[in-house]
Each structure stands twice: as structure tokens, then as C-alpha cells.
């Protein structure tokens with residue numbers, strides 16, 4: 001945490017990237033440390049420690065918040081020592097997270113780190129506001145554009161953690177017949193193609209469903225708003241641009257090539273995902289899932305991707321979060337698809353592409 | 355312990371309202387909060403834990419807790435029940451297949467003693483998507499009419515994509531909470 005100090009003139013973007021790297025490096029170090037511990041703690045223990053961590057964390061954070069707001073409102077400009085003391089407090093908090101992160105759920109780790117980034121920013125802002133000519137510069141300077149995704153900003157940890165419980169599912173309500181919505185359903189060994197056409201505004205405002213498919217090849221071209229996939233087995237699914245989210249519940253032995261803003265993968269087994277995605281893909285209750293970058297082409301795909309704001313590669317295909325994996329260590333449920341195992345560029349214009 | 359009583363004290367002083375946003379994953383909670391707060395909604399990841407947004411709304415300060423809805427973390431929702439003034443339940447009106455899940459989770463939530471005094475706003479979100487159910491249809495599927503008579507609730511169709519309906523919903527909720535809490539002070 002103490003290496004790679006930022007020169008203060010760095011642009012926000014560089015600083016954010018560096019901060020992210022630093023966090024990643026820290027997590028890696030911690031993960032390694034964890035690996036080197038001979039005995040792993042059983043899960044049942046970790047929830048107790050998580051609880052005590054969270055209460056300790058939130059108390060310290062509250063007191064730092066308090067100190068910062070005090071220097072903001074006090075009439076005299078803050079003393080260097082005052083600022084330093086607060087900065088030290090933040091460092092201590094960071095250390096606390098570091099010490100616990102090998103047994104904390106990854107989202108608590110990330111939330112805590114984001115909260116710390118935010119504290120530093122607030123302190124920076126507060127000291128800049130009261131003393132415009134900055135004589136004092138902090139270590140680990142963060143920037144306005146925090147490394148964490150926007151939705152995680154201003155996070156705070158004030159919670160207690162209880163053990164996970166899966167909810168027993170209720171039977172179908174039977175009130176609504178969902179099979180009326182547009183989609184491909186209950187097919188076996190078929191080639192299915194659908195074009196959401198450019199120009200037809202209605203089509204691209206719609207959602208589409210793939211349900212109960214087996215041994216099928218599905219090609220969706222154009223832009224659509226949302227894609228729901230459930231219970232597909234041994235299928236190949238090639239999709240153009242999804243302007244919203246993809247939700248997959250139940251897939252086995254499939255290959256998905258998808259571009260979308262968000263993707264949530266539940267209950268997938270032994271599947272490959274070639275993704276372009278604007279946010280972090282998540283998996284839950286899945287295993288043997290592998291990830292690679294998007295590799296689809298057909299006539300007009302560039303326009304579709306641009307239209308859906310998906311023309312840029314964000315690299316997020318590799319930033320997978322596993323909700324079932326409670327440690328900072330790499331999840332055993334997913335991996336990156338090694339380059340030599342990836343399919344090449346897939347063109348869905350010609351039929352029977354292999 | 356100490357923390358909660360501090361929050362409560364400050365809340366009464368500064369007209370703060372604590373709003374809890376829950377609903378299945380992918381329903382659009384985070385997008386709604388960002389949109390209402392005037393932030394960029396183009397890159398939002400599924401929520402791993404929770405986010406807190408503090409924003410001024412009319413003459414009140416809203417503390418909005420946006421909690422992730424993935425199945426694995428739904429059991430954590432209860433950590434956020436305490437002191438909740440307003441409960442926002444967000445429904446993806448285009449996700450017909452998971453409406454039973456949605457009803458099940460909502461029913462569970464409404465049994466919760468600690469939430470019994472909270473105003474309930476149901477957002478039938480994603481109205482912009484063709485083929486999504488109307489607020490009336492959602493109300494029927496969720497059996498909202500069968501709810502406890504003492505509960506203050508309202509369902510509003512909305513789209514976090516276009517922003518339509520969001521202010522109508524929040525206006526109702528803030529007014530409802532204000533009339534319960536601050537009139538009595």
C-alpha cells in the first residue's frame with residue numbers, strides 16, 4: 001500500500017488506473033498470504049470475524065468522518081498535525097481491511113476499500129477547501145474518479161453479516177403466462193435466427209427470451225433491450241448488441257458470444273462466454289465457466305455495437321465477480337479461457353460456420 | 355447500538371429520511387437511484403454489497419440504501435431494516451419468468467416487524483420495454499390488494515431508462531413519510 005506514490009500532477013484517469021492497480025496488487029498479495037497459510041479457516045468461523053470487523057470498521061470510519069467534518073466547519077484553518085492525524089487514522093483503517101481481507105467476502109473488501117478511497121478524497125477536498133495553497137500532500141492520493149465502479153461509490157459499511165441461506169422457491173403463480181413474450185422456446189437440434197432490424201424502432205425496444213433449448217444454434221442480430229436465457233443445454237448462442245442486461249439462469253455445455261451492458265450468470269455449468277460488457281460480469285451458483293473476449297462478426301455488427309454504446313472494448317470480460325465465493329482469493333468456479341482454446345472470429349453471415 | 359441512536363438523533367434534527375431500496379437483482383434499483391440523483395447511468399455493475407446515496411429532496415435529506423438483489427445476498431437485506439422510513443420495492447416488469455420469485459421475496463419482507471411502519475412504494479420499472487406488464491397487472495400478480503390494511507402503499511409505473519414515473523413515486527413516498535413522522539414532532 002505504501003509503494004507507488006502518485007505525483008500530485010497526475011491526471012485523474014492515470015491516478016484512478018494506478019489506484020486500481022494498487023488495490024489489485026494488494027488483493028493479490030493478500031491472496032498469496034492466504035494461500036501460504038497451512039490451515040484455512042472454516043467458513044463458519046469467518047462470519048463471526050466478519051461481524052466484528054464490520055463493527056470495528058464502521059466505528060473507526062464514523063469517527064474519521066466526524067473529524068473531517070469538524071475541520072471543515074471550524075473557523076481556523078486546520079493545523080498540519082491535525083490533517084496528518086486524520087490521514088494516519090485512514091491508513092490504520094486501511095490496514096484493518098488488509099488484515100481481514102483474506103477472510104472477508106469480496107464485496108465487503110471492495111466496499112471497505114471504496115469507503116477508504118472516499119474518505120481520503122473527502123479529506124483532500126476538505127483540506128484543499130480550507131487551505132487553497134496546499135503545503136501538505138497525502139500519501140496514496142486518490143482522485144475524484146475512484147477506481148471502483150461508479151455504483152460502488154460512497155459505500156459505507158454499517159452492517160452485520162449473517163450466514164447465507166437459500167430461500168426455498170415457491171411454485172409458479174400461474175397467473176401470468178410468460179410464454180407469450182417474444183423468444184425461442186422448447187426446441188431441439190435446430191438453427192434459430194432472429195434479426196432485430198435496424199430502423200424498426202419497436203423491435204429494438206423489446207426483450208427476447210431463449211428458454212428450454214437443446215443442441216441448438218441461435219443467432220440474434222441487431223440491437224435489443226434485454227435478453228433472458230433459461231435452461232439451455234449444449235447450445236451455441238451468438239448475439240449482437242444488447243443495450244441493457246442479459247440474465248442467464250441455467251445453462252450447461254454452451255458457448256455464448258454476447259455483447260451487453262450487464263450480464264448476470266446463474267446456475268451455469270461448463271460454459272464458455274465470449275463477452276464484451278460495459279460493467280463487471282457476475283456469476284452465482286456456477287462452475288466450470290470460462291471467459292474470453294467477444295469474437296462475433298456479421299454484416300452491420302459495427303453499427304449495432306456503436307448504436308448500443310458497445311463499440312469499445314473495456315476489458316471487463318475478464319473482471320468476473322462470483323457471488324458464491326467468499327474470499328479475496330480467485331474463485332475456483334471460473335477462469336479465463338486460455339488463448340489457444342478460444343474459437344477464432346465467428347462470422348454468422350454464412351451458415352454452418354464451424 | 356450507539357451508532358443507531360446517533361443516526362436517529364441526527365435524523366430528527368435535519369429532516370432526514372431513511373429509504374431502503376430492494377428487489378430482485380436486475381430490477382433496476384441502482385439505475386433508479388443514479389438517475390434520480392442526476393448521475394451517469396451508462397456503466398452500472400450488479401451491486402455486490404450495497405451503496406448509500408445521500409441527496410436533498412424538497413426540504414428533506416434522503417438517505418437511500420440501495421442493496422444488491424442477487425439470491426446469494428438477499429439474506430443480508432435484513433441488516434438494513436432498522437430505522438427504515440420508506441421501503442422501495444423495485445420490479446422488472448419485463449421479467450415475467452421471475453415474478454413468482456419477486457412475490458415470494460416481497461411477501462417475506464412485508465412480514466418483517468421492523469418494516470411494519472414503513473411506507474411502501476412499488477416501482478413497476480422498465481415500462482419502456484415493449485411487452486412489459488403494466489402497474490395494474492403487476493399489482494394483481496403481487497396480490498397487493500391483499501396487503502395489511504394499515505400499510506401505506508402505492509404502485510407506480512416507471513422507467514429508469516427515460517426517467518418517467520420516478521419523481522411521481524418519490525414525491526408520494528416523501529409526502530407520506532413526512533405526514534407520518536414530522537407532523538407528529
Ligand SMILES: Nc1nc2c(ncn2[C@@H]2O[C@H](COP(=O)(O)OP(=O)(O)OP(=O)(O)O)[C@@H](O)[C@H]2O)c(=O)[nH]1
Pocket residue numbers: 225243244245261262377378379380381382383384385386398399400401402421422423424444479480481482483512513514515516
Ligand atoms: N430498458 C430499461 N432498462 C433498465 C431500466 N432500469 C434498469 N435497466 C437496466 O437493467 C439492468 C439492471 O439494472 P441495475 O440498476 O443494475 O439493477 P439492480 O436492481 O441494481 O440489480 P442488483 O444490483 O443486481 O440488485 C441494467 O442493464 C439497466 O440498464 C429501465 O427502466 N428500462
Ligand SMILES: [Mg+2]
Pocket residue numbers: 383384385399400401420421422423
Ligand atoms: Mg444494483
